[in-house]
Amino acid sequence: MPEISVKNLYKIFGDSPERALKLLEKGQSKEDIYETTGMTVGVQDASFEVEKGEIFVVMGLSGSGKSTLVRTLNRLIEPTAGEVIIDGQDILKMGKTELVKFRRSKTSMVFQSFALMPHLSVLQNVAFGLELDGIEKAVRTERAIDALKQVGLDGWENALPSELSGGMQQRVGLARGLAVDPDILLMDEAFSALDPLIRTEMQDELLKLQDRQERTIVFISHDLDEALRIGDRIAIMEGGRVVQVGSPEEILQNPADDYVRAFFRGVDPTGVISAGDIVRHNQPTVIWHTPQGSPRATLELLNNRDREYAYVLDSEHRFFGVVSTDSLRTLLESPPHDAKKKIEDAFIKEALVVKETEVLQDILPQVASHKWPIPVIDENSVFKGVVSKNRFLKTLYRSDNNSNM
Amino acid sequence: MFDFEEKLIPLDDWISSFIDWLVEGYRWFFQGIKWPVEVTLSWLENGLLAIPPLLIIAVMAFIAWRTSGIRLSIFTVAALVFIGLLGFWEDTMITLAMVFSSVVFCTIVGIPLGIYSGKNDKFESFMRPILDGMQTTPAFVYLVPIVMLFSIGNVAGVLATIVFALPPIVRLTALGIRQVHPELVEAALAFGATSNQVLFKVQIPLALPTIMAGLNQTIMMALSMVVIAALIGAGGLGAPVVLGLNTLDIGLATIGGLSIVLIAIVLDRITQSLGSKSN
Numbered sequence: 001m002p003e004i005s006v007k008n009l010y011k012i013f014g015d016s017p018e019r020a021l022k023l024l025e026k027g028q029s030k031e032d033i034y035e036t037t038g039m040t041v042g043v044q045d046a047s048f049e050v051e052k053g054e055i056f057v058v059m060g061l062s063g064s065g066k067s068t069l070v071r072t073l074n075r076l077i078e079p080t081a082g083e084v085i086i087d088g089q090d091i092l093k094m095g096k097t098e099l100v101k102f103r104r105s106k107t108s109m110v111f112q113s114f115a116l117m118p119h120l121s122v123l124q125n126v127a128f129g130l131e132l133d134g135i136e137k138a139v140r141t142e143r144a145i146d147a148l149k150q151v152g153l154d155g156w157e158n159a160l161p162s163e164l165s166g167g168m169q170q171r172v173g174l175a176r177g178l179a180v181d182p183d184i185l186l187m188d189e190a191f192s193a194l195d196p197l198i199r200t201e202m203q204d205e206l207l208k209l210q211d212r213q214e215r216t217i218v219f220i221s222h223d224l225d226e227a228l229r230i231g232d233r234i235a236i237m238e239g240g241r242v243v244q245v246g247s248p249e250e251i252l253q254n255p256a257d258d259y260v261r262a263f264f265r266g267v268d269p270t271g272v273i274s275a276g277d278i279v280r281h282n283q284p285t286v287i288w289h290t291p292q293g294s295p296r297a298t299l300e301l302l303n304n305r306d307r308e309y310a311y312v313l314d315s316e317h318r319f320f321g322v323v324s325t326d327s328l329r330t331l332l333e334s335p336p337h338d339a340k341k342k343i344e345d346a347f348i349k350e351a352l353v354v355k356e357t358e359v360l361q362d363i364l365p366q367v368a369s370h371k372w373p374i375p376v377i378d379e380n381s382v383f384k385g386v387v388s389k390n391r392f393l394k395t396l397y398r399s400d401n402n403s404n405m
Numbered sequence: 406m407f408d409f410e411e412k413l414i415p416l417d418d419w420i421s422s423f424i425d426w427l428v429e430g431y432r433w434f435f436q437g438i439k440w441p442v443e444v445t446l447s448w449l450e451n452g453l454l455a456i457p458p459l460l461i462i463a464v465m466a467f468i469a470w471r472t473s474g475i476r477l478s479i480f481t482v483a484a485l486v487f488i489g490l491l492g493f494w495e496d497t498m499i500t501l502a503m504v505f506s507s508v509v510f511c512t513i514v515g516i517p518l519g520i521y522s523g524k525n526d527k528f529e530s531f532m533r534p535i536l537d538g539m540q541t542t543p544a545f546v547y548l549v550p551i552v553m554l555f556s557i558g559n560v561a562g563v564l565a566t567i568v569f570a571l572p573p574i575v576r577l578t579a580l581g582i583r584q585v586h587p588e589l590v591e592a593a594l595a596f597g598a599t600s601n602q603v604l605f606k607v608q609i610p611l612a613l614p615t616i617m618a619g620l621n622q623t624i625m626m627a628l629s630m631v632v633i634a635a636l637i638g639a640g641g642l643g644a645p646v647v648l649g650l651n652t653l654d655i656g657l658a659t660i661g662g663l664s665i666v667l668i669a670i671v672l673d674r675i676t677q678s679l680g681s682k683s684n
Binding site for chain 2: 074076100101102103104105107108109111113115116117118119128129131132133176180186
């Protein structure tokens with residue numbers, strides 16, 4: 001079951017949203033409605049699901065409705081129509097006290113402008129959510145100190161927010177969000193106000209935190225690099241609509257429309273697409289220490305199939321080496337002729353593997369400098385297939401075409 | 406008709422009969438308003454007069470020292486001793502009692518009004534002309550109805566002072582609440598604050614410096630009413646000024662006025678540093 005499920009969500013700003021909603025149903029555009037009624041459509045028919053434990057990035061230009069959308073998830077902004085189901089509960093049907101309880105226990109939020117209370121110390125700021133919940137002072141102090149440790153700000157408890165740099169202030173904002181131990185963390189352009197170096201540092205920090213403790217994170221951003229860097233999945237918004245949802249690779253390789261394509265123009269696909277995305281299992285493999293895996297049988301196999309390289313695996317399909325027709329022939333023709341030859345003596349020494357998570361950028365040197373298709377393994381060394389020069393170039397050609405159309 | 410040679414709208418007669426009607430029919434209501442003011446005032450007045458002057462000087466000096474510093478503390482001692490030597494100690498205590506009781510009521514009424522108009526645009530645009538009227542109507546205009554409704558004396562003086570001194574604290578409280586960054590309110594709500602928690606944990610603490618500036622202004626306005634209140638029989642430092650004015654006794658009027666100025670400076674400095682401390 002997804003953690004958050006949003007169905008046909010609308011938000012219209014103005015004095016009679018119901019009327020605007022009817023006009024939308026009749027097929028009028030957002031612009032027409034603004035011209036005739038003066039009402040603004042903030043979010044239009046948004047539907048998506050966020051899985052437990054993933055970082056879900058909502059991306060769009062300013063005015064695309066992404067900040068409005070994230071605020072409907074905890075009802076800081078009251079949606080006009082639709083459903084927001086979180087953990088099986090429709091939060092739009094909650095009463096006041098239920099909503100307060102929901103906000104205290106389920107979600108927390110990190111803001112672009114940090115939104116720290118200037119009259120409270122760092123520690124009091126971090127403990128703010130716990131204080132609202134009426135948690136006893138000793139407990140909340142302990143939890144706040146722990147949250148500050150998680151973001152690397154221990155020792156700053158008694159400082160005032162105004163004494164900290166922007167990056168440190170946002171760490172406090174993050175710690176405040178973590179201190180209440182929420183299931184869902186809403187981050188509204190959380191790192192956009194920081195300078196690029198600090199921003200990258202904070203993104204790493206967030207990923208590190210996510211490694212330790214998986215939370216569902218909805219991250220709003222207008223920065224594509226950021227979205228690609230931290231997002232497990234990305235939703236792209238335009239003019240209040242969610243135009244595409246998918247993993248970075250999916251969106252990059254199959255953009256839904258010109259808008260999305262334009263968005264990704266200038267993105268270097270080699271930094272996004274990983275070896276695992278383009279791996280093919282179309283090369284001959286042989287199993288080590290079996291009759292079929294002997295040097296002579298392997299050479300025969302290659303000759304029959306008219307292939308040049310074979311990949312040697314063990315019985316668990318872990319990768320061991322690459323042999324070529326040349327290396328096999330050299331081995332078989334070397335003296336002594338009657339001795340039993342081992343296939344490992346025919347392994348090409350320079351043949352290295354790449355991991356399936358490595359992006360094209362990282363494997364490019366390997367692909368470019370060797371004649372054989374590069375073997376790809378997963379984290380357990382299991383052979384997943386190969387990436388050939390041909391395949392590599394075709395992928396680049398296609399994404400390049402996508403982004404230039 | 407439009408040569409404007411005679412009065413055609415007898416508004417003055419209407420107002421007169423309206424006030425007469427109020428006095429006749431709603432005396433109980435105005436007595437009800439008067440009662441808490443009367444109690445507070447007499448309590449403060451008796452209290453201040455019962456405490457030995459040296460103790461009061463010591464306490465004031467201490468407050469001045471804690472809020473501002475040693476310089477204001479020395480000035481306070483000098484000013485109070487000087488006023489005492491002028492023979493105005495009792496008048497000063499009466500004036501302080503009147504100023505404090507009007508400020509107490511201005512605060513009790515003004516801060517909630519200010520908070521509400523800070524949160525509600527409609528209420529603020531309703532309050533604005535009323536506050537403008539309270540501040541700009543010449544005090545002499547409402548002295549007569551106040552005397553008719555509450556008779557003369559210190560209590561009537563305090564009520565006239567409240568009318569005049571209330572607007573700044575309402576306005577500045579509203580301003581302070583409005584100046585709180587909407588993101589901070591949003592952040593508090595996002596972490597599950599109820600509207601009361603937003604008010605007491607975010608809005609009021611952050612508006613406090615502005616509210617304190619309003620309190621300072623209210624105290625100053627209250628002091629500036631001392632002489633006018635004396636016109637309707639209120640005692641205190643205004644009385645010698647009015648007496649001096651009526652008898653052309655320049656010396657008496659001047660030392661009365663000088664004492665008011667000294668008290669004003671002390672109260673102003675103390676409340677100002679309170680304001681900047683809460684900042």
